[in-house]
Amino acid sequence: MKSSTKIILFISISSLLILIFQKQIKSILKEKLGGYKWFDESLKWYRDEKTKTIIYNLHPSIIYDFKEFLSRVEKEIGLQIIATSGYRTWAEQANLHKQNKQNASAGNSDHNYGFALDINALDKSGKNILMKATSKQKWQESGLVDIAKNMGFKWGGDFQSYHDPVHFYKQPLSTSEMKAKYLAGNKNINGYINLT
Numbered sequence: 258m259k260s261s262t263k264i265i266l267f268i269s270i271s272s273l274l275i276l277i278f279q280k281q282i283k284s285i286l287k288e289k290l291g292g293y294k295w296f297d298e299s300l301k302w303y304r305d306e307k308t309k310t311i312i313y314n315l316h317p318s319i320i321y322d323f324k325e326f327l328s329r330v331e332k333e334i335g336l337q338i339i340a341t342s343g344y345r346t347w348a349e350q351a352n353l354h355k356q357n358k359q360n361a362s363a364g365n366s367d368h369n370y371g372f373a374l375d376i377n378a379l380d381k382s383g384k385n386i387l388m389k390a391t392s393k394q395k396w397q398e399s400g401l402v403d404i405a406k407n408m409g410f411k412w413g414g415d416f417q418s419y420h421d422p423v424h425f426y427k428q429p430l431s432t433s434e435m436k437a438k439y440l441a442g443n444k445n446i447n448g449y450i451n452l453t
């Protein structure tokens with residue numbers, strides 16, 4: 258075989274392989290470069306202004322993880338997550354506690370530090386199929402909880418004393434450690450606690 262033929266053959270095969278594995282290569286590159294694996298701006302959850310606002314008001318260190326979670330759920334199981342609550346001030350938390358004593362008191366919820374998100378989920382027709390009153394079993398059968406846990410999130414559906422399946426969270430520190438930092442004024446100008 259002539260060497261020019263070999264080169265052409267090599268280029269053709271390489272191009273073909275790149276074409277076939279385009280998606281995989283893209284996702285590996287994205288990950289290596291610190292980009293998103295699942296998120297893209299065309300997703301329905303991202304086009305919902307309320308959800309987007311709630312996500313972007315979470316603690317800056319957790320926004321990436323939640324964006325990936327919502328995106329993965331939509332791409333893998335076709336459910337559109339809508340956020341109902343994220344970061345809450347202590348005053349807002351105190352109000353919720355007043356309404357229902359099962360809600361944590363001010364400063365004692367991961368929501369007060371921007372590390373918890375409450376969600377519902379819509380099916381392809383836009384019907385809300387996962388909400389607070391929905392059974393734990395239905396939440397689990399949807400596949401959403403498995404995705405969350407696989408990504409390192411904890412789930413309010415596992416609480417022993419309180420049915421809170423809408424609640425997903427990650428804790429870089431325990432709630433009381435976060436509270437201590439907050440009370441010590443160890444937070445940035447936007448009120449988010451410093452983790453370092």
Ligand SMILES: [Zn+2]
Binds near residue numbers: 368423424
């Ligand atoms: Zn919650």
